[in-house]
Amino acid sequence: MNAETPGRRGGRRRDPATDSAIIDAVLDMVAAGATLTGLSLVAIAKQAGVSRNSVYRRWKTKDELYLDVLETINERRPAPTGSDLREDLAVLLRALAERVVDERASSMLRALNAEAAAFPRLHSRYFEEIVAPRREAMNQVLRRGVERGEIRADVDPDLISELLVSPLLARMASGSTDRLDPERTGRQIIALVLDGAAAPRS
Amino acid sequence: MNAETPGRRGGRRRDPATDSAIIDAVLDMVAAGATLTGLSLVAIAKQAGVSRNSVYRRWKTKDELYLDVLETINERRPAPTGSDLREDLAVLLRALAERVVDERASSMLRALNAEAAAFPRLHSRYFEEIVAPRREAMNQVLRRGVERGEIRADVDPDLISELLVSPLLARMASGSTDRLDPERTGRQIIALVLDGAAAPRS
DNA sequence: ACCGAACGCAACAGCTCTGTATCGTTACCG
DNA sequence: CGGTAACGATACAGAGCTGTTGCGTTCGGT
Numbered sequence: 248m249n250a251e252t253p254g255r256r257g258g259r260r261r262d263p264a265t266d267s268a269i270i271d272a273v274l275d276m277v278a279a280g281a282t283l284t285g286l287s288l289v290a291i292a293k294q295a296g297v298s299r300n301s302v303y304r305r306w307k308t309k310d311e312l313y314l315d316v317l318e319t320i321n322e323r324r325p326a327p328t329g330s331d332l333r334e335d336l337a338v339l340l341r342a343l344a345e346r347v348v349d350e351r352a353s354s355m356l357r358a359l360n361a362e363a364a365a366f367p368r369l370h371s372r373y374f375e376e377i378v379a380p381r382r383e384a385m386n387q388v389l390r391r392g393v394e395r396g397e398i399r400a401d402v403d404p405d406l407i408s409e410l411l412v413s414p415l416l417a418r419m420a421s422g423s424t425d426r427l428d429p430e431r432t433g434r435q436i437i438a439l440v441l442d443g444a445a446a447p448r449s
Numbered sequence: 450m451n452a453e454t455p456g457r458r459g460g461r462r463r464d465p466a467t468d469s470a471i472i473d474a475v476l477d478m479v480a481a482g483a484t485l486t487g488l489s490l491v492a493i494a495k496q497a498g499v500s501r502n503s504v505y506r507r508w509k510t511k512d513e514l515y516l517d518v519l520e521t522i523n524e525r526r527p528a529p530t531g532s533d534l535r536e537d538l539a540v541l542l543r544a545l546a547e548r549v550v551d552e553r554a555s556s557m558l559r560a561l562n563a564e565a566a567a568f569p570r571l572h573s574r575y576f577e578e579i580v581a582p583r584r585e586a587m588n589q590v591l592r593r594g595v596e597r598g599e600i601r602a603d604v605d606p607d608l609i610s611e612l613l614v615s616p617l618l619a620r621m622a623s624g625s626t627d628r629l630d631p632e633r634t635g636r637q638i639i640a641l642v643l644d645g646a647a648a649p650r651s
Numbered sequence: 652a653c654c655g656a657a658c659g660c661a662a663c664a665g666c667t668c669t670g671t672a673t674c675g676t677t678a679c680c681g
Numbered sequence: 682c683g684g685t686a687a688c689g690a691t692a693c694a695g696a697g698c699t700g701t702t703g704c705g706t707t708c709g710g711t
Contacts, residue, residue, distance in 0.1 A: 257654060257655050257709080258654075258655035258656025258657070258708085258709070259655075259656050259657040259707070259708045259710090260656085260708080260709060260710085261656090261657065261658095262657075262658085262708095265658085279566065280564065280565070280566025280567050282486055282487055282563070282564060284484055284487050285486050287697080287698055287699085288698075288699075288700095289697080289698060289699085297658090297659085298658065298660070299659090299660095299699095300657090300658070300660085301658065301659080303699095303700075357562065357563050360563070360622055360623055360624060361484070361559050361560050361562070361564075362484060362563075363482070363624060365484075397648055398646055398647060399647065399648045402641060402646060406637055406638070409616050410616060410642065412619070413612075413618070413619040414611050414612060414615040416619040416622065416623070417611070417614070417615040417618040417619050417622065419622075420562055420618065420619065420622030420623075421562055421618070422562060435605075435608055436608070439604060439608060439609065439612060439642075440612065440641075440642070440646050441645055441646050443641075443642065443644045443646075443647075444600055444601055444604060444612075444642050444643050445599065445600060445643040445644055445645075446598050446599055446600055446601045446602070458680085458681095458684085458685070458686090459680045459681070459685045459686075460679065460684075460685035460686030461677065461678040461685075461686050461688075462678075462680095462686085463687065464678095464687080464688085467688085489667075489668055489669085490669075490670095491667075491669085500688065500689045501689095502688070503687080503689080505669095505671090506686095506687075506688085
């Protein structure tokens with residue numbers, strides 16, 4: 248987290264607009280095809296319209312900068328109401344789909360996955376703070392579904408969860424985010440996973 | 450393709466072992482976390498145990514080199530027998546899963562997806578020569594399933610296809626390729642997608 | 652009003668990569 | 682044997698990034 252005020256006795260305050268200009272610059276450039284390791288502080292400062300000095304003053308390493316960038320991506324996650332199974336799943340998938348559609352968030356996570364080896368701390372943090380809680384939320388909904396007898400108890404819940412989420416993740420990974428209606432696509436996936444693709448025996 | 454022999458009137462032959470040493474070096478380094486744009490010819494030559502000269506002699510740009518690397522990845526795709534729906538799907542998914550498990554191939558494609566903007570030719574070629582034919586094969590199998598009444602006709606086949614393939618693609622994207630049994634996982638996915646996760650109405 | 656820190660600008664040495672070139676050496680072909 | 686080209690090694694200039702330092706200037710707080 249940005250180091251912030253060390254002594255803070257007096258003097259000019261850091262411009263918050265500079266902070267976000269830098270973070271935005273990173274997101275924009277990554278979305279434009281830049282690499283996490285390849286992105287240079289020179290380029291970031293230039294894109295942000297900020298002196299190279301201002302970047303160094305805030306973050307000692309690119310790792311720390313990217314941590315704050317990741318923080319920006321991490322919006323509040325939705326809370327399923329618990330009333331209806333399909334509705335709860337739809338809420339979760341819709342939130343995911345919106346993240347997938349967001350080109351900047353999507354590109355950042357795609358880059359992070361590709362360069363996980365170069366940024367181990369960043370990568371594990373991504374899992375702990377973003378992936379894990381959402382996965383847990385999905386599991387809760389599914390567990391409730393099993394208890395109510397709406398979902399088969401003889402199937403691994405993790406597999407069901409994976410099946411629901413993967414189509415969106417795969418799109419995020421490939422960057423083919425066009426023609427994706429967050430609301431509609433989520434419901435289609437849910438319907439198909441629950442009801443199955445096999446023709447009913449007549 | 451490598452430029453090869455322009456006049457080929459005489460002289461020492463290019464060592465094929467050098468070719469594969471270079472390509473292997475790329476695959477190994479990408480699998481180790483290197484980036485396509487970040488990977489330098491210096492590093493490649495060093496890793497391959499080859500003079501920098503030998504690399505320049507074969508490929509004028511990194512783009513062309515990566516094209517040949519991609520070629521190496523592109524193994525022959527399986528041919529479904531057409532006898533049994535689930536069996537055909539299992540054949541296709543197993544081939545995909547094996548590619549996903551292959552750390553080098555997996556890393557290379559993951560890197561390519563992340564850096565598609567920097568290598569547009571490479572990326573489109575990847576789609577045309579690898580993704581498209583496999584997608585078409587899957588569609589054929591599904592169409593046959595619909596004709597035979599084994600698969601619901603009221604669902605978009607592309608969505609079914611996406612649902613079958615995405616779990617594996619998502620794993621490739623995230624690099625969580627551990628504990629993945631190509632044979633078993635494929636069959637589990639097929640069974641769940643066809644039969645559905647909803648509990649049968651009693 | 653004054654202090655202190657943020658800010659932009661510039662310079663610096665050190666490093667790496669690129670692309671090209673020049674060597675002497677080695678291997679294949681007619 | 683003689684021509685030709687691959688090969689390794691080395692050198693070179695040009696370019697970019699890094700991390701640090703030193704300015705003068707601007708702004709916020711006490």
